[in-house]
Amino acid sequence: MHHVLLAFGTRPEAIKMLPVVRALRECRNVGVSVAITGQHRQMLDQVFEVFDEKPDIDLNLMTHNQKLSDMTGLIISQMTEVLEATRPDLVLVHGDTTTAMATAIASFYSRIPIGHVEAGLRSFDLSHPWPEEFNRVAIDSVADYLFAPTSVAAENLDREYNRRGRIYVTGNTGIDALLHVARQIDAHEAGGPNMMKTPVELDPDRSLILVTGHRRESFGAGFEDICTGLARLATREDVQIVYPVHLNPAVRNVVGARLSHLPNIHLIDPVSYVDMIRLMKRAKVILTDSGGIQEEGPALGRPVLVMRNTTERPEAIATGAVSLVGTDPTRIFNEVSALLDDEACYERRAKAVFPYGDGTASTQIAKIIAESFSI
Numbered sequence: 001m002h003h004v005l006l007a008f009g010t011r012p013e014a015i016k017m018l019p020v021v022r023a024l025r026e027c028r029n030v031g032v033s034v035a036i037t038g039q040h041r042q043m044l045d046q047v048f049e050v051f052d053e054k055p056d057i058d059l060n061l062m063t064h065n066q067k068l069s070d071m072t073g074l075i076i077s078q079m080t081e082v083l084e085a086t087r088p089d090l091v092l093v094h095g096d097t098t099t100a101m102a103t104a105i106a107s108f109y110s111r112i113p114i115g116h117v118e119a120g121l122r123s124f125d126l127s128h129p130w131p132e133e134f135n136r137v138a139i140d141s142v143a144d145y146l147f148a149p150t151s152v153a154a155e156n157l158d159r160e161y162n163r164r165g166r167i168y169v170t171g172n173t174g175i176d177a178l179l180h181v182a183r184q185i186d187a188h189e190a191g192g193p194n195m196m197k198t199p200v201e202l203d204p205d206r207s208l209i210l211v212t213g214h215r216r217e218s219f220g221a222g223f224e225d226i227c228t229g230l231a232r233l234a235t236r237e238d239v240q241i242v243y244p245v246h247l248n249p250a251v252r253n254v255v256g257a258r259l260s261h262l263p264n265i266h267l268i269d270p271v272s273y274v275d276m277i278r279l280m281k282r283a284k285v286i287l288t289d290s291g292g293i294q295e296e297g298p299a300l301g302r303p304v305l306v307m308r309n310t311t312e313r314p315e316a317i318a319t320g321a322v323s324l325v326g327t328d329p330t331r332i333f334n335e336v337s338a339l340l341d342d343e344a345c346y347e348r349r350a351k352a353v354f355p356y357g358d359g360t361a362s363t364q365i366a367k368i369i370a371e372s373f374s375i
């Protein structure tokens, strides 16, 4: 039996790694354990519930207003202790978080092979998203298995001079998670009175604009601009805006002060993953700076406007489902209005498309790992 340790700490990593945990449990020659750092403590537990899983090791390292440098140092040292005590045959990390980067370094120092799920994403700008773009490059340079979600990501990896790992194109495990939960919602609610039960009371006569925004590089002026754009959109009588606001005070304080008094803007706490999918299904347009939502919106047939100037996910842009609008308030207002006011343009951009895979990424990854152990 070979031992695979999956390590993660934030909500999006849990969403995208728990399908891999489940797929690996199906492999007879693989033992699985999950270590969490608790980088997003409050938002992590409900994702484990959705997938009926529990962490084996909880480092619980998050403290209030922690600096990135302190968190990185702590994760490297604590994760090294876990690795030395358990000596897994492979450590799997996901994406571009501090947990993923620090765990990859700890594994590299302990000379334990590393697999990177969602490898090869690049914005080619180290300050956008910050610090995630650096984390991606750092993890990919030490990983042995590079699970690229798309051929674009694989080509990015192929060009890197310092790559030592082998590249596999698998699709994105986030689509596996999305389709799993969307099926559960549909099965549970088909035809029933709760069909589109959302965490806020919605006006059936107004179009729903769903907003998320929390990237560090937009803190300050960027968030002020985003709020100006949203306040302007709220002057339209045909819309209602729902914004689950990230728990980071740098986001909460600005958004609360600028938008909480507007009647057709609902600022709510972060919602569960299941509720988020319900809201996305109900939304007319999604405005976001999130990575995962750029993948989920197109699969659900919802146009996504990205409040950033660059993206590491060009595939959905090529389909027309996603576009970059930056944080300029006039641009945000105009681009959302264009979608709301021009039906033909909306229909073109609201078709379900699957540039990030067909929902089988996790089983492909588990198969590759299990087969490599039996060689």
Ligand SMILES: CC(=O)N[C@H]1[C@@H](OP(=O)(O)OP(=O)(O)OC[C@H]2O[C@@H](n3ccc(=O)[nH]c3=O)[C@H](O)[C@@H]2O)O[C@H](CO)[C@@H](O)[C@@H]1O
Binding pocket: 011, 012, 013, 015, 016, 094, 095, 096, 097, 118, 121, 129, 132, 212, 244, 269, 270, 271, 272, 273, 274, 276, 277, 289, 290, 291, 292, 293, 296
């Ligand atoms: C731009 C960027 O650098 N993003 C990275 C970040 O995630 P990302 O930017 O996707 O992180 P978010 O915090 O936006 O989380 C997105 C996920 O959380 C869900 N959601 C969102 C709001 C809410 O209230 N409730 C809820 O459940 C969304 O449906 C989505 O599945 O880490 C991920 C994990 O390694 C990487 O894949 C991404 O590349």
